[in-house]
Structures are given as structure tokens and as C-alpha cells.
Amino acid sequence: MATSALRYYESLGLIASTRTTGDRRRYRRTVLRRIAVIRAAQRVGLSLEEIRDAFVGVPVEAAPTRAQWTRMAARWRPAIEQRILDLEKVRDELSGCIGCGCLSLQRCRLYNPQDELGAEGSGSRRLFPDG
Amino acid sequence: MATSALRYYESLGLIASTRTTGDRRRYRRTVLRRIAVIRAAQRVGLSLEEIRDAFVGVPVEAAPTRAQWTRMAARWRPAIEQRILDLEKVRDELSGCIGCGCLSLQRCRLYNPQDELGAEGSGSRRLFPDG
DNA sequence: GCTTGACCTCAACTGCGCTTGACGTAGTGC
DNA sequence: GCACTACGTCAAGCGCAGTTGAGGTCAAGC
Numbered sequence: 001m002a003t004s005a006l007r008y009y010e011s012l013g014l015i016a017s018t019r020t021t022g023d024r025r026r027y028r029r030t031v032l033r034r035i036a037v038i039r040a041a042q043r044v045g046l047s048l049e050e051i052r053d054a055f056v057g058v059p060v061e062a063a064p065t066r067a068q069w070t071r072m073a074a075r076w077r078p079a080i081e082q083r084i085l086d087l088e089k090v091r092d093e094l095s096g097c098i099g100c101g102c103l104s105l106q107r108c109r110l111y112n113p114q115d116e117l118g119a120e121g122s123g124s125r126r127l128f129p130d131g
Numbered sequence: 132m133a134t135s136a137l138r139y140y141e142s143l144g145l146i147a148s149t150r151t152t153g154d155r156r157r158y159r160r161t162v163l164r165r166i167a168v169i170r171a172a173q174r175v176g177l178s179l180e181e182i183r184d185a186f187v188g189v190p191v192e193a194a195p196t197r198a199q200w201t202r203m204a205a206r207w208r209p210a211i212e213q214r215i216l217d218l219e220k221v222r223d224e225l226s227g228c229i230g231c232g233c234l235s236l237q238r239c240r241l242y243n244p245q246d247e248l249g250a251e252g253s254g255s256r257r258l259f260p261d262g
Numbered sequence: 263g264c265t266t267g268a269c270c271t272c273a274a275c276t277g278c279g280c281t282t283g284a285c286g287t288a289g290t291g292c
Numbered sequence: 293g294c295a296c297t298a299c300g301t302c303a304a305g306c307g308c309a310g311t312t313g314a315g316g317t318c319a320a321g322c
Contacts (some may be wrong), residue, residue, distance in 0.1 A: 001258050003269080004311055022318050024269060035258060040221045045176065048309070073225045080222045084215060090171045091211045094204045127132050127166060134299075135281055153288045155299060179279070 006035070014038060014052055016060045030063045037072075044080050137166070145169060145183055147191045161194045168203075175211050 006025070009015045015034050017025040027035075034055075041051045058064045058072050137156070140146045146165050148156035158166075165186075172182045189195045189203050 002311075005309080007271095008310055020318095022269085024318080032258065037225075040225065042309095043217055044221055076225060077222065080218060080225070084218045084222070086174055087211060087215045087218070090174055091208065091215070094168075094171065094207060094211070127163070133281075136279080138301095139280055151288090153299085155288075173279095 001035075001039075009035070009038065009048070012048055012052065013060065014048060014055070028063075034058075034060075041076065044076070045083055046079065132166075132170075140166070140169065140179070143179060143183065144191065145179060145186070159194070165189075165191075172207065175207075175214055177210065 006015065006017075006027075010017060010025075015027070015031050015038075017027055017031065020026060038048075038051055041054065042048075046054070054072055054075055058068045137146065137148075137158075141148060141156075146158070146162050146169075148158055148162065151157055169179075169182055172185065173179075177185070185203055185206055189199045
């Protein structure tokens, strides 16, 4: 990965580095772990800020304990599971709903994922009230 | 959703609108479908450009046929499936690998998802060669 | 010794996906 | 009939996640 990204992560406090006498960055093993986890979290769709939040309690400088890693991993599970469920829903709706050609604005779960919004009028700015 | 987003999509050619005598935009049913599909595709992680590409063969102005929708949905399935697999991998690796505390730089699949890179030296810029 | 390239800092820039603002018009409610 | 709001255009701005460039330093190879 690009060194500029590492510097950027460091500027955000996501990772830390030690310096050589010549002021070059050296990354400890634990930092490489953090980076791997950061990239993985990005694949899940988390922002760097969310990732930083997920790292609270996991030391930036020192080697974290196994318990700390485990706690963090546990914190992430729900977000990952949720994201997987979301995608499975999109997949099923794409094949089930669009695939079948129904696409009813009133009934289709693609338009109306929460099954809310029965017949509350037709105000504008109403499609996807919250994401 | 915000009207500004609709105008933006229109500026990209993702959707089309008819106009009233007073120059206001009116969106046909099929456009509302398109919008729903666009939002769904974004949830999957596709960029608007990728989404536009996925829409080739699906008319912007007229009502697409069921066959056209179906073809498009079929084009997306692989991307969605892949994304789901990715996330499942991240989930399993987070609980299996970090959870277990191994985190070996050489063996951990989190660092080395393709199982490539045996022992090719330790050049820099080597972590995650392609995403 | 000297060149070469990888690193350093810091500020400015990029691309995406919109949003905001300025300024003007259209149409609905009272 | 008049106020008010939602819409119209267009350009500029924002937040995120970095990248790029200018100007300088460090260290390995010849």
C-alpha cells in the first residue's frame, strides 16, 4: 500500500510509528496488524472514524493483549453481520422483485425496505427517508 | 431523498425526467424504479459510474422491458455475491484469526488473502499489493 | 566522494457524491 | 390577489480518503 496512506492514518491517530535516528518511520509488528484490520474494516464499509472508534481500548503504541483484540473483534461482528444481511436482502430483492418484473411501488420491498409507509400521501422527498 | 441528488443523477445521465409547462421535473414510474435500483446498488458498494455501466441496454427515457431488467439484475448478481463472500471472509477471519490471537504475518489469511506471497523478500509498499 | 532513490514535512490538490448559496420563477393556500 | 414555499439554474463548497508536489535529508551502491 502507499506510504502516503500510512502517513494519513498516522495523522488520524489510527496507527503509530517509531523513528530511526534519521527520522524514518519504522512500523512494529502490532502496527502491521492494525493496518490489516483497518483495511479489512474498510472492506466492510466502515469509515476511518468508525474504525478509530472501534479501536478504543486497543493501545496504539504497545502490543495489545489478546483480550483487547478479541473485545474489538466482538464489537465489529454486529456491523459485519448487518452489512451481510443488507447485501443478501439486496440480492434477493434484485432477483425476486426486479427479476420477476413486479416492481410495484406500493408493495415492492426494494422501495419500501422497512415495510412501513402504508399510504401516507405522496409528499416529495419521501423516497428512502433514512438511507 | 434530497432533490439535489436527483438533479445530480440526472446530470450524470443516470436518470431522466420530463418537465411540466412550468419547467418542473416529473419522474415517471420507471425512473422511480431506476432510483430504487441505484440506491440498492450503492448499498452494495458500487460507484455511480459502475451503476451507469450496469444500466447499459436499459433505456433511460422509456419503460424498460422485463427482459432488460432481468438482464441487468443478472449482471449484478456476481458483484453482490462476491461482496457477500468478501464480508463473510472478513467476519470469519476476524473471529477465527484475531479472535484466536494468532495473527501471524506469514500465515494469517487477513494479511494474505490470496494465499500468495510465500517469501519474496521484504520490500516496502508490499502490504496489500492490489486492494 | 558522489549519485540515486527512498524517505521526510507541509500544503495543496484530486475524485466522488452530493449539498449549499445566490438569484429567479411557479403554483398552492388563505 | 398575495404570501409562501418548493422548485428552476449554475457555480462553488464540503467531507472523506487519500495523493501529489516542492523543497530538503538520509543511506546504500558504485
